Amino acid sequence: MASIQFTFSYSPGKLEEFIKKLQTVGAPEKISSEYPKSIGFGSSHARSFPAALKYAGLLDSSGQPTEVYKKGLRGGSQGRVLVGKAIMQAYRPMFDTYPDANNHSDSDLVTFVKSHSDFDEDKSRLVVRTFKVLCKFGDFTATGDDGQDDDGDDGDDSNPKGGAPRRRHRENSGGAVVINVNIALSVDATSDAAVYDAFFAAMAKHLKGLMDGSS
Structure with missing residues (x-):
């Protein structure tokens, strides 16, 4: 089985305090292994804190804060979503096995780490x-809700380039497939109301026929 290069801190509790401190200070240009000492974390174990932040996507490989760091750590509820997504990406194999890994039992996760490292x-x-x-x-309750359909579009059924209407396929809670089809019809502009009346009457007739199965 392929080995995964996990990271860890010898002082997870202090790591939590360190990250909380980062939320109250200005974002530095770079966070090196020496940086924790400058804000009150002088333990030798604190030197590993930046590595944990790199692994989670908060710092890039050179130690510079990423957008996840800048917009996530102090970005309120939306920022927590960004951090959650970054963590899910960093620990993708773990979340693939346990979708609720952030809340899953430690014993199962320890077994997972041992078997993959x-x-x-x-x-x-x-x-x-x-x-x-x-x-x-991080916030893991909204990480899958990005406004996109399963096929990668933004949920808008309109087709601005013309052509056939888009179809959206979804499964309801009972497992049945529901297909929604949007049909766009047009009629030449006119001031004669009778034209519109006839148009909608014909549309109603054909739709009723489709629903009754008679056409």
Whole structure:
């Protein structure tokens, strides 16, 4: 089985305090292994904090804050969604196995880490504790709600380029497939109301026939 390069902190509790502190200070140009000491985290274990932030997508490979850091950590509820999405991406294999990984039992997650890495029991527990700390800063309830349909469009059935109308396929809670078809019809502009009356009367007749199965 392929090995996953997990990261962990020897002091997950202090990592949580560190991230909370980052929410109250200005975003630095770069967060190196020495940075935690400058804001009151002088323990040698704090030197590993930036690595955890890199793994979660809050810092890039050089230690510079990413958009997830800038807009996520202090972005209110929407910021928490950004952080949640970044964490889900960073721990994708874990979320693929346990979609509720952020709330899942530690014992299952430890078993997952052990089976996908070379870490022993103790380090696997630190991986999970570090993961759970990071998850405290994300919102995972809205990460799948991006306004897009399953086929990748934005949910708008209109077709601005013309042609056939789009069809949207969805499954309802009973498992049945529901197909919605939008049909656009046009009539030449006229001031004669009778033309419109006749148009809608004909439309009603044909729609009734479709519903009754007679046409």
